[in-house]
Amino acid sequence: MAEPIQLQSRTITGHRPGPHLLVIGGVHGDEFEPMLTCRRLLREIDAAKLSGRLTVIPCVNEPAFARCQRTGEDNLDLARVCPGDVNGSLTQRIAAALAEHIRAADALIDLHTAGHRYRMLQLAGYSLHPDATVLERQRSMARAFGLPVVWGTNARFNGTSLSVARDALKPAIYVENGGGATFDPAGVELNVFGCRQVLRSLGMLDEPVESRPVRYFVEDDRDHSGHLQRQHPSPAAGFFVATVALGEVVTPGQVIGHVTDHLGDACHEVVAADAGVVNFLRIFPSVQAGDALLALLPITSPGEVKYKRQKDEV
Ligand SMILES: [Zn+2]
Numbered sequence: 001m002a003e004p005i006q007l008q009s010r011t012i013t014g015h016r017p018g019p020h021l022l023v024i025g026g027v028h029g030d031e032f033e034p035m036l037t038c039r040r041l042l043r044e045i046d047a048a049k050l051s052g053r054l055t056v057i058p059c060v061n062e063p064a065f066a067r068c069q070r071t072g073e074d075n076l077d078l079a080r081v082c083p084g085d086v087n088g089s090l091t092q093r094i095a096a097a098l099a100e101h102i103r104a105a106d107a108l109i110d111l112h113t114a115g116h117r118y119r120m121l122q123l124a125g126y127s128l129h130p131d132a133t134v135l136e137r138q139r140s141m142a143r144a145f146g147l148p149v150v151w152g153t154n155a156r157f158n159g160t161s162l163s164v165a166r167d168a169l170k171p172a173i174y175v176e177n178g179g180g181a182t183f184d185p186a187g188v189e190l191n192v193f194g195c196r197q198v199l200r201s202l203g204m205l206d207e208p209v210e211s212r213p214v215r216y217f218v219e220d221d222r223d224h225s226g227h228l229q230r231q232h233p234s235p236a237a238g239f240f241v242a243t244v245a246l247g248e249v250v251t252p253g254q255v256i257g258h259v260t261d262h263l264g265d266a267c268h269e270v271v272a273a274d275a276g277v278v279n280f281l282r283i284f285p286s287v288q289a290g291d292a293l294l295a296l297l298p299i300t301s302p303g304e305v306k307y308k309r310q311k312d313e314v
Pocket of ligand 1: 028031113114
């Protein structure tokens with residue numbers, strides 16, 4: 001049997017009883033603001049003012065961080081192999097250890113960025129959980145976090161920290177804030193604020209939840225909602241340059257970028273498959289055929305929209 005993985009974690013035990021919140025960063029090794037957010041929480045959350053327990057894992061995927069990559073050497077995406085396998089490859093064993101932490105907690109915040117090849121709108125997301133109580137708790141955690149996009153997607157997506165939480169009936173959100181191979185201290189500040197807001201919303205800090213405006217609120221229960229890598233795959237290997245910006249509203253058929261060869265002779269136009277707001281955009285020009293270039297949030301003006309699961313979907 002393989003050596004079990006011990007994730008580097010720390011718990012702040014409050015002076016009063018309450019729920020157990022788990023906050024994690026570094027599921028992907030090239031996402032840095034989440035790691036520092038976690039360390040800030042350990043220094044700033046005062047046990048004397050805390051009801052319940054806060055457990056923090058700043059860097060879940062240490063082998064991926066050491067490689068400066070999204071994944072470890074086995075190239076398995078930790079956000080696709082949960083709940084993992086204690087006898088599997090290194091990433092699968094990390095997933096198994098993470099799943100144990102999630103099951104031991106009462107609620108989860110999984111902090112991400114878009115990684116070094118992409119940028120993304122700042123958002124808090126959750127699954128459209130079939131249990132109404134869990135769903136409502138997730139909605140309120142995501143709204144409380146305070147980012148401009150709140151995005152509920154279908155709960156049938158497997159392999160993630162959120163799917164482990166879903167199966168254990170634990171309220172969970174994920175956060176996307178940052179990306180593009182940079183490190184943004186302002187992103188850390190927003191994340192620390194957001195985590196405090198969730199602690200407030202869970203009754204773990206005796207402070208009022210501050211109201212922050214949500215620009216786009218989308219709940220989309222259609223299959224593949226939230227699966228960014230499926231939308232707008234590159235038609236060829238080459239050099240990708242977008243012609244739209246993050247946050248821009250596009251119409252179906254609009255040209256959103258080009259993939260060219262090095263002389264610019266072969267030029268593939270990439271067009272928007274639907275209407276929506278650009279919420280995920282590749283900023284790394286070297287692409288292989290099939291690489292995700294762009295994803296859209298299915299909304300075209302500030303406000304709320306909900307999509308039900310389509311009948312012909314299985
Ligand atoms: Zn990530």
